[in-house]
Amino acid sequence: xxxxxxxxxxxxxxxxxxxxxxxxxxxxxxxxxxxxxxxxxxxxxxxxxxxxxxxxxxxxxxxxxxxxxxxxxxxxxxxxxxxxxxxxxxxxxxxxxxxxxxxxxxxxxxxxxxxxxxxxxxxxxxxxxxxxxxxxxxxxxxxxxxxxxxxxxxxxxxxxxxxxxxxxxxxxxxxxxxxxxxxxxxxxxxxxxxxxxxxxxxxxxxxxxxxxxxxxxxxxxxxxxxxxxxxxxxxxxxxxxxxxxxxxxxxxxxxxxxxxxxxxxxxxxxxxxxxxxxxxxxxxxxxxxxxxxxxxxxxxxxxxxxxxxxxxxxxxxxxxxxxxxxxxxxxxxxxxxxxxxxxxxxxxxxxxxxxxxxxxxxxxxxxxxxxxxxxxxxxxxxxxxxxxxxxxxxxxxxxxxxxxxxxxxxxxxxxxxxxxxxxxxxx
Amino acid sequence: xxxxxxxxxxxxxxxxxxxxxxxxxxxxxxxxxxxxxxxxxxxxxxxxxxxxxxxxxxxxxxxxxxxxxxxxxxxxxxxxxxxxxxxxxxxxxxxxxxxxxxxxxxxxxxxxxxxxxxxxxxxxxxxxxxxxxxxxxxxxxxxxxxxxxxxxxxxxxxxxxxxxxxxxxxxxxxxxxxxxxxxxxxxxxxxxxxxxxxxxxxxxxxxxxxxxxxxxxxxxxxxxxxxxxxxxxxxxxxxxxxxxxxxxxxxxxxxxxxxxxxxxxxxxxxxxxxxxxxxxxxxx
Numbered sequence: 001x002x003x004x005x006x007x008x009x010x011x012x013x014x015x016x017x018x019x020x021x022x023x024x025x026x027x028x029x030x031x032x033x034x035x036x037x038x039x040x041x042x043x044x045x046x047x048x049x050x051x052x053x054x055x056x057x058x059x060x061x062x063x064x065x066x067x068x069x070x071x072x073x074x075x076x077x078x079x080x081x082x083x084x085x086x087x088x089x090x091x092x093x094x095x096x097x098x099x100x101x102x103x104x105x106x107x108x109x110x111x112x113x114x115x116x117x118x119x120x121x122x123x124x125x126x127x128x129x130x131x132x133x134x135x136x137x138x139x140x141x142x143x144x145x146x147x148x149x150x151x152x153x154x155x156x157x158x159x160x161x162x163x164x165x166x167x168x169x170x171x172x173x174x175x176x177x178x179x180x181x182x183x184x185x186x187x188x189x190x191x192x193x194x195x196x197x198x199x200x201x202x203x204x205x206x207x208x209x210x211x212x213x214x215x216x217x218x219x220x221x222x223x224x225x226x227x228x229x230x231x232x233x234x235x236x237x238x239x240x241x242x243x244x245x246x247x248x249x250x251x252x253x254x255x256x257x258x259x260x261x262x263x264x265x266x267x268x269x270x271x272x273x274x275x276x277x278x279x280x281x282x283x284x285x286x287x288x289x290x291x292x293x294x295x296x297x298x299x300x301x302x303x304x305x306x307x308x309x310x311x312x313x314x315x316x317x318x319x320x321x322x323x324x325x326x327x328x329x330x331x332x333x334x335x336x337x338x339x340x341x342x343x344x345x346x347x348x349x350x351x352x353x354x355x356x357x358x359x360x361x362x363x364x365x366x367x368x369x370x371x372x373x374x375x376x377x378x379x380x381x382x383x384x385x386x387x388x389x390x391x392x393x394x395x396x397x398x399x400x401x402x403x404x405x406x407x408x409x410x411x412x413x414x415x416x417x418x419x420x421x422x423x424x425x426x427x
Numbered sequence: 428x429x430x431x432x433x434x435x436x437x438x439x440x441x442x443x444x445x446x447x448x449x450x451x452x453x454x455x456x457x458x459x460x461x462x463x464x465x466x467x468x469x470x471x472x473x474x475x476x477x478x479x480x481x482x483x484x485x486x487x488x489x490x491x492x493x494x495x496x497x498x499x500x501x502x503x504x505x506x507x508x509x510x511x512x513x514x515x516x517x518x519x520x521x522x523x524x525x526x527x528x529x530x531x532x533x534x535x536x537x538x539x540x541x542x543x544x545x546x547x548x549x550x551x552x553x554x555x556x557x558x559x560x561x562x563x564x565x566x567x568x569x570x571x572x573x574x575x576x577x578x579x580x581x582x583x584x585x586x587x588x589x590x591x592x593x594x595x596x597x598x599x600x601x602x603x604x605x606x607x608x609x610x611x612x613x614x615x616x617x618x619x620x621x622x623x624x625x626x627x628x629x630x631x632x633x634x635x636x637x638x639x640x641x642x643x644x645x646x647x648x649x650x651x652x653x654x655x656x657x658x659x660x661x662x663x664x665x666x667x668x669x670x671x672x673x674x675x676x677x678x679x680x681x682x683x684x685x686x687x688x689x690x691x692x693x694x695x696x697x698x699x700x701x702x703x704x705x706x707x708x709x710x711x
Contacts, residue, residue: 007535011521018523085515086580089485090536091508426442427487 004092005100012104016070024066025112028058029119036123045226045255048128049390055120056306056386060313062116063109067317068340071105072324076333084427095419098329102321102415109317113310121303134305135253135296136394137187140172143290146276159289162279163195169205169278172293179267183298186219186275187257188228191287192245202231203284204239207258209266210274219260228258236280243286253296253392262295299394309385309395312403316380319407320344322414329421346373347380378410432588432619433461433484437493440479453479454643456493461621461636463587466614468630468651469623471640477623478516480640481590484621485513498587509537512586516593516623518577522566526557526576529565530583537584544583551579556605570597578606589613590621595629607633631655664690 016022032055039047039054078084078097088094125131144152145160148167155170162168177184188207194200209217218240221228228241241258250256267273275293279286299305324340331339353370356362362370383403385395438457441449454476461467469477482488483495486503500507520529527548534544552561555575565573574597581589591610595603603626610633613620624630630637631651638648647654665672677684 003538004536007532011524011532014528015521015523082515082517082519083521084519085487086513086519086577087536088487089508089511089513090533091505091538092536093505427482 001093001096004090005096005103008092008097008100009104009107012070012074012101013107015074016066016104016108021066021070021108025062025115028062028112028116032058032116032119032123036126039127045128045252048124048132049252049255051120051124051127052302052306053386053390055117055123056309056313056384056389059113059116059120059310060316060384060386063113063310063314063317064320064344066109066112067105067321068324068337068344070108071101071321072328072333072336072340074104075101075325075328076336079328079425079427080332082427088427094422098325098415098418098422102318102325102418105321105324106314106318109321110310110314113314114307117306117310118303121306124302131301131303132254132392134299134302134392134394135185136299136396137253137294137296138174138177139291139294140275141175142171142173144171144173145169146171146278155290159287161285161287163285164282166280166282167278169276170288170292171210171274171276172290174273174275174295175271177267177271177273177295179269179271181267181297182264184262184267185222185296186260186262186293187253187296188241188243188260188277188293189246189250189257190243190292191247192243193285193287195283195285200284202234202242202244203286204230204234204236204280205241205243205286206238206278206280207241207260208276208278209262210276211266212268212272217263217266219262219266222259222261225257225259226255228260239280248289248291251387251391251393256391257294257296259296299396302389302392305395306389308397308400309389312385312395312400313383315383315403315407316344316347316378318404319347319378319380319410319414322411322418326414326418326421329418329425343377344380347378349381350374350377350379351381378407380407382406430463431460431496431499432463432465433459433467433495433497433621435459435480435483435493435495438480438483438490438495439492440476440483440488441491452643454483457640457645459638459645459648461619463619464614464617465636466610466620466622466634468634468637469621469640470625470627470630470637471646474642475640476643477640478592479643481513481592481621481623484590485511509584510587512581512584512589514577514581514589514591514594516596518570518573518597520565520573520576520580523564525564526552526561526568526579529576529580533580534583539584547583547585548579551582552576554609555579556602571599571602574598575602578609586618588619588621590623592623593625594622595624595626603629660685 035054036051039050041047041050078087087097143155143158145155146152146169148165152171160170162170186207192200192203207219209219211217221241227244230239230242234242241260243258246256273295277288277293320340320343323343324336327339328336350373353373357367357370357374383406385399388395435457438454440454441452444450457480469480471477483490484497484502486501486508495502497507498510524532530548530552531544534548552558555578557572557575557579560568560572565576568576578594581591594606598606607629610620610622622630622634634651636650637654639646663676673687677687
């Protein structure tokens with residue numbers, strides 16, 4: 001059955017190609033090419049982030065459009081133009097035909113997404129002046145507050161506010177790091193305020209690595225880090241980093257975190273690293289939490305991550321294609337398209353459904369309906385990777401697997417129902 | 428029993444609507460047997476149940492009552508489908524594919540190796556007269572060319588049972604004659620052919636046995652020779668008779684004589700002869 005299914009998938013591909021469906025991804029790539037020079041943002045890295053997010057969104061949208069249109073159109077044509085009379089008596093079970101049409105649509109959506117992602121990567125590299133590096137992050141295992149007297153205090157709630165006399169700080173402990181690895185960076189961010197109620201743009205801090213023998217190794221700011229630099233006309237002895245106000249939503253690893261270089265030898269032989277941040281200016285307050293300091297590990301250049309992002313985002317078109325095939329097995333093309341596009345929009349708007357339910361001012365029946373939607377529909381927005389790409393965060397195979405596992409139950413149910421419907425279809 | 432390629436007993440089909448309510452009874456109590464190596468004709472007016480019978484034998488639809496066996500097994504069995512070739516009433520194929528690509532795709536559905544597909548495709552496309560047009564897309568094909576390709580795809584798996592629904596539909600007389608020659612060749616190579624056609628002359632020319640359906644019921648079944656035999660009349664053929672011989676025959680026949688006339692050539696034979704002659708002239 002596999003050979004026959006692959007033959008049907010190849011047929012879908014050829015049908016779409018000769019139907020000039022390649023114009024869709026080409027249009028998407030052209031749109032990015034047109035956008036690339038004109039995108040502007042408040043900070044220099046903003047345009048790059050916008051382009052990365054826009055190309056990811058374009059790839060995802062193109063994939064969804066193709067997943068809704070292609071399989072529905074192809075299967076309804078098979079059935080309504082009676083091609084099925086030629087094809088279905090062959091020794092390929094109808095489930096093989098259905099899976100072939102589905103696989104063909106997913107392959108098309110994936111290829112279109114990869115094409116647009118490649119165009120997006122080119123645009124990003126052009127605006128960034130080179131191919132950006134992506135990073136994976138490792139969170140700390142332990143987080144403590146350190147008083148001005150050097151006493152370590154546990155922070156059970158995971159966040160603390162440094163205020164009052166200077167010299168207090170926080171300490172993060174990392175484990176499981178590779179002592180032989182090169183290129184590790186330490187990323188730090190925090191919320192900054194004024195102790196006196198005025199406006200403060202940044203707070204000077206000192207960030208050091210503590211060796212197991214008690215040695216203190218001051219870390220230096222990466223010259224390429226736009227965040228954390230000393231402001232003009234400011235000086236603070238001992239400061240190696242100036243934290244500007246950033247909340248957790250500002251997540252660009254390249255632009256929203258101070259990037260400090262971790263010299264060799266700061267990671268112990270057993271893979272441990274202890275980092276201490278000390279507030280230096282009593283006029284400032286710094287709010288720090290467990291996740292305000294991470295170790296960034298180089299994860300390669302952006303295009304590979306953009307490609308993996310497409311594979312992760314392909315989970316959404318896969319579900320939509322399965323839904324389109326199910327409806328196309330029992331209804332006409334317009335009905336199948338309507339169903340597929342409705343699922344696409346609803347699946348991307350579950351957060352809005354959740355918010356509506358949270359407000360609690362919907363009627364009982366509507367609330368019940370929205371509750372059923374939340375339980376029954378796949379959360380297609382969860383497969384999006386645009387934010388990660390824009391934040392220079394690595395998109396690993398775990399993200400790909402997580403996205404597909406998230407939609408797997410819906411995929412299995414939709415394909416099984418499609419098989420049942422197609423096998424009952426009278427020709 | 429092992430010689431039975433097709434057997435139906437009490438086969439019936441009632442088409443239902445979306446909700447499962449009976450809508451129309453297309454076939455009622457069909458008992459049919461087709462032996463190995465036979466060319467069997469299925470005749471009947473429109474709506475008589477011919478296509479429904481074929482769909483049941485192909486496993487495309489399930490019977491409402493009764494049983495159908497093809498090559499000794501359920502028609503929906505994939506192993507059975509691998510041994511059956513089918514040409515639908517109209518040629519439903521993919522217009523964006525070339526003839527070569529169509530044959531390759533169909534061959535892959537049968538799980539044939541690529542080399543075998545190429546070999547069979549080459550032979551069959553030449554056999555149906557499409558060797559010169561194999562690289563053209565089907566959208567550019569005439570109805571007759573598409574029909575020939577439909578026939579070729581039905582034979583890609585070297586089937587034991589070939590089901591042909593109106594195989595000469597859309598073909599010119601030469602094409603029709605070639606299809607009939609092909610059916611006879613299939614019979615000679617031991618294949619079983621189930622032929623459904625409105626063109627009674629075609630059926631008469633090639634079929635060993637026929638069944639006539641009317642309003643979903645079997646109206647008549649038997650050998651063509653037996654069904655068409657007329658015991659009440661006798662035909663005498665003479666080669667270049669002179670007037671005396673004719674007079675003697677008339678005298679011998681007496682009052683039972685119906686008529687004396689030279690034999691007439693069938694229009695199809697004459698057409699084929701003229702086309703063949705002109706093709707020969709053109710070649711010279």
